[in-house]
Amino acid sequence: MEPTHVVVDSPVGPLTLVARDGALSALYMEEQRHRPLQETFGAPDDVTAEPFAGVVEQLSAYFAGELTEFDLPLTLRGTEFQKRVWSALQEIPYGETITYGQIAVELGRPSASRAVGLANGRNPISVIVPCHRVVGSTGDLTGYGGGLDRKRYLLDFERKTKITQDALF
Structure with a gap:
C-alpha cells in the first residue's frame, strides 16, 4: 500500500x-x-x-497537557540498531530526560553513545517517539532534528505539565 x-x-x-x-x-x-x-x-x-x-x-x-503517553500503531523503518534505540526512546518517562550514554548502556553497548545519537537523529516519528528527551552527557541540550528551539519548547512544556499534574495528585 x-x-x-x-x-x-x-x-x-x-x-x-x-x-x-x-x-x-x-x-x-x-x-x-x-x-x-x-x-x-x-x-x-x-x-x-x-x-x-x-x-x-x-x-x-x-x-493540551492531557496525554503523557501515546498509544498508536507505528511502523518504524530502519536498521535493527536504530529500531532498538527508537524502542528505548519510547521508554523515557514523560517530562524526564536521559543521556545518549545512558541509552547506550541500556542497550548493552556502553561505548556506542555516538551511534545512539546518530540513530536518535534519524528517528522518523518525532514527538511521539520522544527523541527530544535525550540530552548530552552534561545535561545540555544537543542537536535535535527539529531544531533546538523546538526541543527546548517540548522539554519545558512537558516539565511544566508534569509539575502541574503532580501537584493535582
Missing part, C-alpha cells in the same frame, strides 16, 4: 504525518534535518481518515 500524508498545525509548527499500511510511519517538522523529499510522503489524505484521526486526537491531547 502506498503511503499517504496530511499536514496539521501544532504549537511547534506544521507537522507532516505519513502513514503506511494503516500505521503512522513518520512525523516530520518543517525544516527538519533528515526529512525526506515531499514526493516520498505519497498522496495527500483526509485528516479524518485512519490512522490520521487517532494521531491528531492524541497529538491534540498531548499539546
